[in-house]
Amino acid sequence: MTDLFDDVQHSTAWQPLAARVRPQELAHYVGQSHLLGQGKPLQKVLASGQVHSMIFWGPPGVGKTTLAQLLAHRVDARFFSLSAVMAGVKDIRSLVEQAKQLRVTNNTKALLFVDEVHRFNKSQQDAFLPYIEDGTFIFVGATTENPSFELNNALLSRCRVYVLKSLNDQDLSELIDHCLANPAAALPAIKLDADARDLLIRAADGDARRLLNLLEIASDLVDAETDFRLSAAIVDEIVQQDVRRFDKGGDHFYDQISAMHKAVRGSSPDGALYWFARMLDGGCDPLYVARRVVRMASEDIGNADPRALDIALSAWDVQTRLGSPEGELAIAQALAYLASAPKSNAVYSAFKQVMADVKADPSFDVPVHLRNAPTKLMNELGHGAEYRYAHDEPDAYAAGENYLPEAIANRRYYQPVPRGLEIKIADKLQRLRDLDQQSEQKRYPELKL
Known part of the structure; x- marks a missing residue:
């Protein structure tokens, strides 16, 4: 649990570049213009000064933690953070007590940032609910997973979900310029080739943290002998083993x-x-x-x-x-x-409908003429009686025969589409149905089919 900007009181020499150049003002935040641009959702929230509980959903390295810190700073709230990987209910209770004490003694709001909130189980997520309700803290959760699947409905109903996007090339280029000009970055006076910049941006793949890590590593490979020139060859040496972002389970x-x-x-x-x-x-x-x-x-x-x-x-x-x-x-x-290839979902649709009907309908008996008769008793009971062996019929088709339960004898599931081989299949099935109709007319001439 940390307070916003507490760490600036300590030495930052050990920190990675991403931490050293973390923006201290919302105006210096890069990306997410669809949320923070003029008239956009979060910009309106900040303008009103009434920050609600929310969920930030987006890929790694797009600024979820930074944005939460800046929101706390904008509304003069004390910033607390938890990582769902490390924390448990005990940690949540401890933080709640600190937030309550802060409100009582200093009349100060608290903003709780929970990183990877999707890793909390149901009971852990439920532990936040009463304190979101009574305003003990403003809750901001961050997740790379779909909140609809990973977060409780009760928690989602109390938070607004904001989708954060991967940074585009312009965002990443702006971030590079900011780092090179920022004294807090503590980088050498790098002269960045255009090709090297493009390669860094491509390798970052929309991830600001990855971009800054690559830039920091690359900066260690330039020196006075090369006039601190960062070339594409140097960047390529760093990123040649790169594996693009791909979350196999997300x-x-x-x-x-x-x-x-x-x-x-x-x-x-x-x-x-x-x-x-x-x-x-x-x-x-x-x-x-x-x-x-x-x-x-x-x-x-x-x-x-x-x-x-x-x-x-x-x-x-x-x-x-x-x-x-x-x-x-x-x-x-x-x-x-x-x-x-030509497309048809006729079998897929038919099978789905059959499965739905089987679940919804009674358990219809197999018609007697379709039953097997391996024993004398079954034979005496009429199993298989009047069954017509298709191969003994004209054109190997028993016209008028029914193969469904009697109650649903007229249902049709498979409807071939007019594409590819199913054109011929549809023609054949129609011919067979015509034969069925002719057979019915012969058996029941009084019916007008």
């Missing part, structure tokens, strides 16, 4: 999987290959993608092109047998094929 992971799947569904091989490459670049297991590709083949292509499933399974097999890079190329081939 929202970025599922967002990229979703983007790849939707690119396939939207018939964009370029989009599908791009997101696949992004995932590989971030360290995703290709076998996970291979499994998802198999799903896409059934869900989005289906019988419009049944070869898609074979190609997807083959790609999975190649990845299992050969690994990288051969397997990744096979997966890329499957993705491009699926994206280019």
Whole structure:
């Protein structure tokens, strides 16, 4: 638990660059213009001077902690912080007592910042609720995970969620300039090449903390002999082992999987290959993608092109047998094929509807003519009686036969789409239904079908 700017009273020599150049005024904060620009949500809150409890949701290194500190400073609130990785209910209670004492003795507001709040369990999250309600502190939680899934509804109902975005290139460039001109950064008089700047920005991948860490490391490699020139070669030496941001268990992971799947569904091989490459670049297991590709083949292509499933399974097999890079190329081939193939979700939709009906309907008996009769008793009970063996019928089709429970005999689930092979499938099914109708007219001529 720390007070805002307490650490400026101590030596900052040991601190990383990101801590040394942390802005002390909101005017020096970089990024999040969609929240802090004129007329934007947080700017209006600050202008009113009435800061409410809130959740900051965004990727690492976008300024969640800094923004919370600056909010506390703006409304003259004492800043306290907890890390959900380290703290427990005991720590929360201790902090609550400090906040209460602060209000009683000094009439001072308290702002509690909880980093990685999603790591608190339900009971720990619930521990904050009464103190948010009675105004013991302004609660600000920070999370990289989707609050809808990771935070209790009770906590969410008491907080406003603000989405923080990755910093864009202009933001990161501005941050570099700020560091190079800031005496608190304690950097040498670096002369930064344009190519080196671009490389730093690309390597940062929207993460301000990563940018500053890279800049600090790079600054250690320049000296008077090179006139403190920071070249692209020096930056490249630092970032050559870089792995881009990719949270295998978090929202970025599922967002990229979703983007790849939707690119396939939207018939964009370029989009599908791009997101696949992004995932590989971030360290995703290709076998996970291979499994998802198999799903896409059934869900989005289906019988419009049944070869898609074979190609997807083959790609999975190649990845299992050969690994990288051969397997990744096979997966890329499957993705491009699926994206280019005719689309049908007819089987997917039919199966979903059947499952829903099975759960909602009574447990209908199997019609007697469809039952098996392996024993004499079952045979005597009529199991299988009047069953028509399709292969003995004209064109191997028992026209008029019913294969559903009697109560739902007329339901139709599978509706082929007018694309790919399903055009022919639809034509065939229609011909068979015409035969069914003719059969019914022969059996019941008084019916007008």
